[in-house]
Amino acid sequence: MKTVRTKTRRIDAPLEGHELLRIAEGIVAHNPLALFTTVDEDEVPRSRWMVAIPAGHGLCGLYALTGRHSRKLRDIRANPAVCWVFTGPKHEDVVTITGSAVALPTLDAVEESWRPLMEATQQYAMNALTNTAESNFVALLTATRGIEIVSPRLGIYTPHPVPFYQPAAGG
Secondary structure (H helix, E strand, O other): OOOOOOOOEEOOOOOHHHHHHHHHHHHHHHOOEEEEEEEOOOOOEEEEEEEOEEOOOOOOEEEEEEEOOOHHHHHHHHOOEEEEEEEOOOOOOEEEEEEEEEEOOOOHHHOOOHHHHHHHHHOOOOOOOOOOOHHHEEEEEEEEEEEEEEEOOOOEEOOOOEEOOOOOOOO
16 A cells, blocks of 8 residues: 655645635636535524625625525524535635625625626526526625635645635735
């Protein structure tokens, strides 16, 4: 049996040089399908596959669409803490984003993102292929609190969520 040794870098400092953020952004952009977890009223975690795209600059937030009467929407209204888990194409890289989600009052905020979200969501969402009326959907916005990345391929492991810091204005 052959033993393979790899170098693993532990990253404990907040996004030094934004290298970690750049890597995470690339993984999320390449595969917007993620495992999305909420917590229900009985404190039971509920996970499902959903599509999310960055809201604005980088990963400061994520947009997603859900049905107006979905269980996840009820969960978020009761407990806004959520978790997204994205993977690279061969599952060699894993990005975990924790944050707080809210249902937006209108879809206006995601107007630019509506078409890409609908196209990406259609193959996964119930009724999305036949019932794409905006009145059937609610836009979710997750404000990022922490990002973790595990990448054996790149030798990166963040043992604790790295706090997400908003980029400075003009930087």
